[in-house]
Amino acid sequence: MDAPILVTGLRKTYGSRAAVDGIDLRIERGEVFALLGPNGAGKTTTVEILEGFRRRDGGSVNVLGEDPERAGLGWRNRLGIVLQSSTGLDLITPREALASTAKVYRTPRDVDEVLAAVGLVDKADDRIGKLSGGQRRRLDVGLGIVGTPELLFLDEPTTGFDPQARRDFWELIGSLADGGTTILLTTHYLDEAEHLADRVGVIAMGRMLALDTPANLGGRASLEATVTWEDDAGTRHTERTSTPTRLVAALSARVGGEVPKLTVTRPSLEDTYLALIAPHAVGEPVGADPVAEVVA
Numbered sequence: 382m383d384a385p386i387l388v389t390g391l392r393k394t395y396g397s398r399a400a401v402d403g404i405d406l407r408i409e410r411g412e413v414f415a416l417l418g419p420n421g422a423g424k425t426t427t428v429e430i431l432e433g434f435r436r437r438d439g440g441s442v443n444v445l446g447e448d449p450e451r452a453g454l455g456w457r458n459r460l461g462i463v464l465q466s467s468t469g470l471d472l473i474t475p476r477e478a479l480a481s482t483a484k485v486y487r488t489p490r491d492v493d494e495v496l497a498a499v500g501l502v503d504k505a506d507d508r509i510g511k512l513s514g515g516q517r518r519r520l521d522v523g524l525g526i527v528g529t530p531e532l533l534f535l536d537e538p539t540t541g542f543d544p545q546a547r548r549d550f551w552e553l554i555g556s557l558a559d560g561g562t563t564i565l566l567t568t569h570y571l572d573e574a575e576h577l578a579d580r581v582g583v584i585a586m587g588r589m590l591a592l593d594t595p596a597n598l599g600g601r602a603s604l605e606a607t608v609t610w611e612d613d614a615g616t617r618h619t620e621r622t623s624t625p626t627r628l629v630a631a632l633s634a635r636v637g638g639e640v641p642k643l644t645v646t647r648p649s650l651e652d653t654y655l656a657l658i659a660p661h662a663v664g665e666p667v668g669a670d671p672v673a674e675v676v677a
């Protein structure tokens with residue numbers, strides 16, 4: 382079976398400015414892929430083109446075997462979409478919202494199961510207008526998965542979640558991916574990308590700067606480690622090395638056992654990400670006037 386998402390040379394311009402400037406992307410079935418990048422990098426534009434909500438100016442896009450610009454309702458039925466902005470369904474309850482959305486799909490999930498999966502059982506029959514920001518976001522995620530999508534798009538899904546809700550959400554995403562759902566998410570939380578994603582892509586100024594597993598992004602796995610320890614006199618030492626095991630063994634042999642206050646750290650995903658985007662952190666250029674655009 383072909384990859385659920387196959388993109389080559391994707392371009393989108395607003396006026397004279399390229400918001401997406403030649404992106405290639407292939408995402409495999411059951412993969413969790415995180416798109417990272419600073420504000421205005423082109424993530425939402427890319428994702429909305431894949432969802433069929435925006436037209437592209439160049440390149441080819443294949444999503445679940447079809448071009449989103451020409452795909453119909455049958456295709457849309459196989460997608461789950463959680464947008465950045467929350468739903469405006471203040472007067473009905475989460476249970477009602479999920480039940481009416483479920484009706485649109487051919488193979489919906491059980492509403493009670495979805496309520497449990499997103500942690501809204503206690504709020505199932507309250508008006509949505511009374512939910513907190515994080516609870517509304519959970520409902521958005523529930524609405525995105527109630528149709529049993531083959532491909533799930535999540536735009537900054539855990540914004541406003543408390544730490545426990547984020548952990549619960551991560552577990553949910555893991556089990557959806559284990560069940561074969563392909564997931565493309567955008568996030569500004571590097572720990573979320575590290576925890577969830579099989580691979581991450583870093584976008585800046587509409588270009589893909591790096592694409593790899595979280596562990597290997599930007600050559601991270603081979604970057605030097607920092608070893609710190611204290612000697613007998615209580616003086617703190619710091620050494621950067623590509624062979625930390627050898628250094629620690631030597632230190633341990635020298636002191637004849639435990640090395641006092643030993644730490645070994647490697648660059649975090651956030652360190653690597655910040656280093657990657659640093660040359661592109663020039664702020665928001667003067668762009669075109671906003672263009673309202675929705676593909677019917």
Ligand SMILES: Nc1ncnc2c1ncn2[C@@H]1O[C@H](COP(=O)(O)OP(=O)(O)OP(=O)(O)O)[C@@H](O)[C@H]1O
Nearest residue numbers: 395400419420421422423424425426670671672673
């Ligand atoms: N409708 C539009 N009309 C004109 N310019 C737009 C439009 N939508 C997006 N842009 C511009 O395209 C660029 C990419 O925007 P996009 O929303 O894709 O970024 P993003 O990576 O999703 O950012 P964020 O992290 O803030 O959500 C930005 O410079 C933005 O100002």
